[in-house]
Amino acid sequence: xxxxxxxxxxxxxxxxxxxxxxxxxxxxxxxxxxxxxxxxxxxxxxxxxxxxxxxxxxxxxxxxxxxxxxxxxxxxxxxxxxxxxxxxxxxxxxxxxxxxxxxxxxxxxxxxxxxxxxxxxxxxxxxxxxxxxxxxxxxxxxxxxxxxxxxxxxxxxxxxxxxxxxxxxxxxxx
Numbered sequence: 001x002x003x004x005x006x007x008x009x010x011x012x013x014x015x016x017x018x019x020x021x022x023x024x025x026x027x028x029x030x031x032x033x034x035x036x037x038x039x040x041x042x043x044x045x046x047x048x049x050x051x052x053x054x055x056x057x058x059x060x061x062x063x064x065x066x067x068x069x070x071x072x073x074x075x076x077x078x079x080x081x082x083x084x085x086x087x088x089x090x091x092x093x094x095x096x097x098x099x100x101x102x103x104x105x106x107x108x109x110x111x112x113x114x115x116x117x118x119x120x121x122x123x124x125x126x127x128x129x130x131x132x133x134x135x136x137x138x139x140x141x142x143x144x145x146x147x148x149x150x151x152x153x154x155x156x157x158x159x160x161x162x163x164x165x166x167x168x169x170x171x172x173x174x
Contacts, residue, residue: 006170009147015127015155015169016050018144022125023054026095026142030057034120036092038085040110041065043099046156046164047127047144051097062087068106079109090118095142099156100128104136111138128152128169 037055039048041063052061062085068078094114101107107124114122125142132148151174153159154166163172 010169035059102130102133
């Protein structure tokens with residue numbers, strides 16, 4: 001796929017500025033609480049790395065990997081647990097970090113999963129919200145940006161496992 005098939009949506013500086021604001025808010029909200037930040041692989045790893053460096057309180061990090069897309073650009077509607085976190089969440093405050101939320105199915109499943117595991121609380125942090133595609137009602141506690149349309153790539157977002165490495169976010173014209 002050629003690079004002319006993409007259009008810039010968010011530049012690096014805009015992304016970093018918003019992440020800094022989010023980190024400050026999270027630090028304030030979780031002061032004196034046991035925080036476990038859990039990134040949803042693969043897409044959230046870049047966003048989460050930048051985010052946790054802006055959080056000024058002690059925290060633990062971990063990852064979970066689920067799949068609902070496979071190699072498609074549309075959700076299959078079924079969540080498959082691929083890899084579980086190694087850190088126990090029992091009694092901890094869990095902050096789920098996701099790159100993009102569209103249908104809400106994955107986040108709803110994950111929030112329920114960690115609540116069942118005994119988390120003291122579960123909140124959601126997402127870089128991108130595509131509410132136009134929402135099928136399951138969820139609350140995004142910390143949101144970077146709402147982007148209504150288009151297939152997005154870059155800054156962890158992929159198409160067929162490519163383009164995660166782009167430092168900015170683009171619409172991919174399929």
